[in-house]
Amino acid sequence: MSSTVLNELTSQLQQISSQPNAARSAAYARLLTELLTKDISQLDGPALQQACSVYLQHAVFSEQNSTGGGLIVGRNALTAFEQHIARIARNAAAAKASEQNESMQDIDAEKAGKSALCDPDVCRQVLEDALDQVQARVLSFEEQASNLRLQLAGLLESEEEWNEAARVLLAIPLDSGHRTVSDHFKLSIYVRIVRLLLEADDPVQADLYLKRASMVIRNVPGALPSSAQRTAEAEAEAEAEANASSSLEAASESSASASLEDAKVLGLQFRLSQARIYDSQRRFAEAAVRYHELSFMSEIDEDDRSMMLSAAVTASILSPAGPQRARTLATLMRDERTQSLPQYTILSKVFLDHIIRPDEIAAFEKLLSPHQVAKLAPSNDPVIRMQTSASDSASGVRHAPLTVLDRAMIEHNVLSASRLYDNITLDGLGALVNLSAEGAEATARRMIMQGRLKAWIDQVGDASESGVDSRSGVDSATASRGMLFFLDQGRRAENEITAGGLSASAKAEAAFDGDDASAMNAPTSGQGDLDAKWTRRWDEQISRLTDALEDVCQHLNKKGLSSSAVAAGV
Structure with a gap:
C-alpha cells in the first residue's frame, strides 16, 4: 500500500510541474495537506518519510523550483511544509496532554485518525531529512531552514536532549548577509542556547553565548527593567510598523515571529541564566544579588520566586567572607520571607558572625547542589605542600579546605574569630577552623591580601629566644610559632x-x-x-x-x- 501511495504522489508531482508558476504553489499546498493528514493505517512512519523526501525533491529542490523565477515556488512549498509539520506537532502535543487526564483506551483506538507525524521519532526523522536536503541550497532557503531547525530543537528539548537541541540552534545563521535578522530574534536564540547548555551542565559554553546575548539585549525594547518603561512607546510604534508591512513579508516571517517570546520574558530568562552561570562559576556574591533581584519579580510564579530566594541565601552564605557579603547578608536578613526558609538558622548565625560548628555545616550541606560541594584543587602554597605528608594525612590533619563549602565556612570562622579576639596563635586558629597552623596561616594571609580581613601576622623571633614581645606582651616562644593580630574589624576602635x-x-x-x-x-x-x-x-x-x-x-x-x-x- 505504501508503494502505491508513493507512485501516486510521484505522478501527481510530475503533473503539477507542468503548470505555470502562479498555479504550482497552490497545487503543492493542496497535495501536501492531503499527504500529511493521511491516517497512520494508510501511510506508516517509514512510508511517510519517503513520501516527504519525494515531495521535497520535486516541489522544493528541483531545478525548476530552486532557481530563477521558480525559486519563489520552492520557498512557498518549503514554508508550507514546515508550517504543516508545526501545526500537526502542536495538535499532537495538545491531544497527548488531554489524554493524560482520561482513562487508558485501546491501542488501536488511540491510533485511529492520527498521522504518523504524531510520533516524535517519525517527526524528528522527517525534519532531519529535510535539513539534510536543504543544506546544499541553504543560501536560497535560509529562513525556511532556520524555521525547520527551531522545530527540531523544540522536539529535542521536549525529549530532554539538551546538547542536541543546542547544537541544532547553533547552526542557525544570525549574522548572515542574505537576510536581516532582528536583535529580538538573536536574543531569543542566544538565551535559548544558554538555557539548554545550562541544563546540559556546560556552564563554560553557556557563558560564551550569554556574553553574545548581552551585546544585543540592550537593543531589544523592554528586555531590561531599566528600559522597560522608557521604551514602551517605541515598542508600540515598532509593532504598528510590523502590522503595516507587506503581506508577503508577513507570510514569510510568520513562523519565526510566532516562536519569539515577549521581550520582558527574555530579559528575565537572561538574568536567571546569568545568576545560574555565576553560581556554577562559584561567583557566589554576584549570584546572590541576581537571585535576590529575581525573587521580587511578579512575572515569576510564587514557587519559583521562593526557589530564587533560597538560592540567594545559599549563594550569600557560600560567598567569600568580607564587606560585600556582609551587605548582602544584611539585605537578606531584612527580607521577612527568609524566615520561612530552612537556611534561616545558619543565615542568621553567619550574619551575626557566630562560629559555625561542624554539625551545623553538615546540616547545611544537605541543602546544597553538587557544584556547591565540589572538591577544590590542591593548594599551590609552597609552605603547605612542604608540610603535607603521609603521616599528616593518616592523622587527619588538613592543610587546606577540601570543598567549596569547606572554604566558605573556614573563611567565615576566621572572620568571626576577629570579632572575638585581639590576637590568636596560628595553632589556636587552626584548632578553631580544623586546619593545621600552616593552613590557617594561608587562609588568613589570602583574606588579608584580598582586603577581606584587617589583620597582620607576626612570625618574627626564634624559638631559642626568651622574654616578652614589646609590641604584644606575648611570650617570644609563643610568638615564634606565629601570631595573628586583628585590627579594627568594626568591633574595637579608639x-x-x-x-x-x-x-x-x-x-x-x-x-x-x-x-x-x-x-x-x-x-x-x-x-x-x-x-x-x-x-x-x-x-x-x-x-x-x-x-x-x-x-x-x-x-x-x-x-x-x-x-x-x-x-x-x-
Whole structure:
C-alpha cells in the first residue's frame, strides 16, 4: 500500500510541474495537506518519510523550483511544509496532554485518525531529512531552514536532549548577509542556547553565548527593567510598523515571529541564566544579588520566586567572607520571607558572625547542589605542600579546605574569630577552623591580601629566644610559632567598645556610670537608651569572660605547658 501511495504522489508531482508558476504553489499546498493528514493505517512512519523526501525533491529542490523565477515556488512549498509539520506537532502535543487526564483506551483506538507525524521519532526523522536536503541550497532557503531547525530543537528539548537541541540552534545563521535578522530574534536564540547548555551542565559554553546575548539585549525594547518603561512607546510604534508591512513579508516571517517570546520574558530568562552561570562559576556574591533581584519579580510564579530566594541565601552564605557579603547578608536578613526558609538558622548565625560548628555545616550541606560541594584543587602554597605528608594525612590533619563549602565556612570562622579576639596563635586558629597552623596561616594571609580581613601576622623571633614581645606582651616562644593580630574589624576602635555588631561609645559608659544622659549626645529615653544599656551589659559580660580566659592562660603558662597544648585543649 505504501508503494502505491508513493507512485501516486510521484505522478501527481510530475503533473503539477507542468503548470505555470502562479498555479504550482497552490497545487503543492493542496497535495501536501492531503499527504500529511493521511491516517497512520494508510501511510506508516517509514512510508511517510519517503513520501516527504519525494515531495521535497520535486516541489522544493528541483531545478525548476530552486532557481530563477521558480525559486519563489520552492520557498512557498518549503514554508508550507514546515508550517504543516508545526501545526500537526502542536495538535499532537495538545491531544497527548488531554489524554493524560482520561482513562487508558485501546491501542488501536488511540491510533485511529492520527498521522504518523504524531510520533516524535517519525517527526524528528522527517525534519532531519529535510535539513539534510536543504543544506546544499541553504543560501536560497535560509529562513525556511532556520524555521525547520527551531522545530527540531523544540522536539529535542521536549525529549530532554539538551546538547542536541543546542547544537541544532547553533547552526542557525544570525549574522548572515542574505537576510536581516532582528536583535529580538538573536536574543531569543542566544538565551535559548544558554538555557539548554545550562541544563546540559556546560556552564563554560553557556557563558560564551550569554556574553553574545548581552551585546544585543540592550537593543531589544523592554528586555531590561531599566528600559522597560522608557521604551514602551517605541515598542508600540515598532509593532504598528510590523502590522503595516507587506503581506508577503508577513507570510514569510510568520513562523519565526510566532516562536519569539515577549521581550520582558527574555530579559528575565537572561538574568536567571546569568545568576545560574555565576553560581556554577562559584561567583557566589554576584549570584546572590541576581537571585535576590529575581525573587521580587511578579512575572515569576510564587514557587519559583521562593526557589530564587533560597538560592540567594545559599549563594550569600557560600560567598567569600568580607564587606560585600556582609551587605548582602544584611539585605537578606531584612527580607521577612527568609524566615520561612530552612537556611534561616545558619543565615542568621553567619550574619551575626557566630562560629559555625561542624554539625551545623553538615546540616547545611544537605541543602546544597553538587557544584556547591565540589572538591577544590590542591593548594599551590609552597609552605603547605612542604608540610603535607603521609603521616599528616593518616592523622587527619588538613592543610587546606577540601570543598567549596569547606572554604566558605573556614573563611567565615576566621572572620568571626576577629570579632572575638585581639590576637590568636596560628595553632589556636587552626584548632578553631580544623586546619593545621600552616593552613590557617594561608587562609588568613589570602583574606588579608584580598582586603577581606584587617589583620597582620607576626612570625618574627626564634624559638631559642626568651622574654616578652614589646609590641604584644606575648611570650617570644609563643610568638615564634606565629601570631595573628586583628585590627579594627568594626568591633574595637579608639575609645569605643562593641558587641554583636552594636557599638556604644565611652561617653555612653560614662553617662550610665554617672547617671548623666546628656553626655551621650543622644536621646535620653526610649529605645535608644535601652539598646545602649543592654549593649553595655553585654560588653561587660564579654570583658569579664575575656579576663577570666587570660587568667587561665597565664596560669597554664606558669605551670610550664606549651602554647600548642593550650591550643589543643581549646
